[in-house]
Amino acid sequence: MKKVQALLFDLDNTLMDRDHTFRSFSEQFVQDFLGHLPPEEARKTVEDIIERDADGYRDKDGFFAELSEVLPWQSPVPAEAIRSYYDKNYAGHGAVMKHAVDLLNYCRKRGYVMGLVTNGRKEIQDGKIDLLSLREFFSAIVISGEAGIAKPDPDIYRLALKRLGFSAEQTLFIGDHPVNDIWGAGKAGMTTIWLRRNHAWDDKLDVRPWKIIDELDELKDIL
Known part of the structure; x- marks a missing residue:
């Protein structure tokens, strides 16, 4: 690992615990819009919203239009x-992912330059980064909504490398999604580490992660 000088991270379900975040949001949403539901039906509605969200890999306009049509409103709510x-x-x-802040501090103390690559709208992703107090750790942050390129397009990774000031060979990428993170970063020439979360590996992919971890603190031993 002597040649690795920089680390690039994904945000959602890598450094931010999106599972917790979306569940908490869904519970507030049901409470605010569907407070007429009895507790058990409210709980089932939260689970239904989470399932329909598909871990965030839905077009948001389509997702909100679907919720407008199918949820048990007292009065219709438009998308x-x-x-x-x-x-x-x-x-x-x-909510920050378990071990994330400790890991970032560990990497910073050891001299790694760090960056972040994430899909989403700039205002939403910036809001998450600032709420979690993560911005201070990164020399470069690339958000698809601002860049006009989205993962898994390798160009968004090349843009991040350019802003970070390191080559693909000098940079290690860590993310949770087999295609958007590992395949995309691999196609940009980076060595990758897959954080196993909600997505099964697709054996048809022509890129493989260098290492597989289940918790972020495992990265310390790898580095």
């Missing part, structure tokens, strides 16, 4: 109102 509520409230539910 635009759901979008507005999401934009205002979602980031506030952000």
Whole structure:
């Protein structure tokens, strides 16, 4: 690992615990919009929203339009109102991933230059980063909504490397999604570490992670 001088991280379900974040948001959403439901039905509605969200890999406009149509409203709520509520409230539910802050401090003390690459709208992702107090750790942050390129396009990783000031050979990438993170970063020439979360590995992928971890603190021994 002597040649590795920089680390690039994914955000959602890598440094931010998106599972906790979206569940917390969904519970508030049901409480605020569907407070007429009895407790058990409210709980089932939260689970339904989480399932429909597909770990965030849904087009948001389509997702909000679907919620507008299928949820047990007392009075109809349009997709635009759901979008507005999401934009205002979602980031506030952000929770840092277990071991994330300790790991980032560890890497910084050892001289690694660190960056972040994430898909999403700039205002939403910036809100998460600031709520979790993660910005101070990164020399470069690339957000797809601002860059006009989204993972898994290798170009978004090349942009991050350019802003970071290191080559792909000098940089290690850590993320949770087999395609958006590991395949995309691998195609950009980086060595990758896969943090196993909610997505099964696709054996059809022509890129493999160098290492597989289940918790972020495992990265310390690898480095």
